[in-house]
Amino acid sequence: MSSSIWEQVVVDCEDPARLARWWAEALGYQIVFEEPDEVEIRRSKDEMPGLLFNPTPDAKTMKNRLHIDLRPDDQEAEVERLVDMGARPVDIGQHDVPWVVLADPEGNEFCVLAAKKKP
Known part of the structure; x- marks a missing residue:
């Protein structure tokens, strides 16, 4: 039987670096990966799941x-x-x-x- 491991939740956003830093502070997490178009935060580098922030041109228009x-x-x-x-x-x-x-x-x-x- 095959199973999966929960790696991360992906958050589409306008400003990945800004929002990742906000959530890292809110949760006491750290940035474990950062590129101009992608930032991942986790409790620690090896602890999953993480939150991965990606840019999107679409504005949020309704409830999550x-x-x-x-x-x-x-x-x-x-x-x-x-x-x-x-x-x-x-x-x-x-x-x-x-x-x-x-x-x-x-x-x-x-x-x-x-x-x-x-x-």
Whole structure:
């Protein structure tokens, strides 16, 4: 039986270097590969999966079909930190939920979940 390893998630964006650096700071990741048209970040050089940022001439026009969920120890503090870095709150019709939906500097939505309840 054959299986696959999750290598990376590809993010199409207007400015790969800028957005990769933003996400690297947000996640505590590092740049492991950089060319003018492609930047990859990972937790460490040998740890997968990574996020690979590629340029696209197309502007984002609708809600993402795939997004990242972050689970910090302190949701409120993390939302504040990410907003201070340039994220912004967005309403995608989530109504009253225990997570916060933000968008990165290019408008890609992601969620900041509440801390896991301790057993």
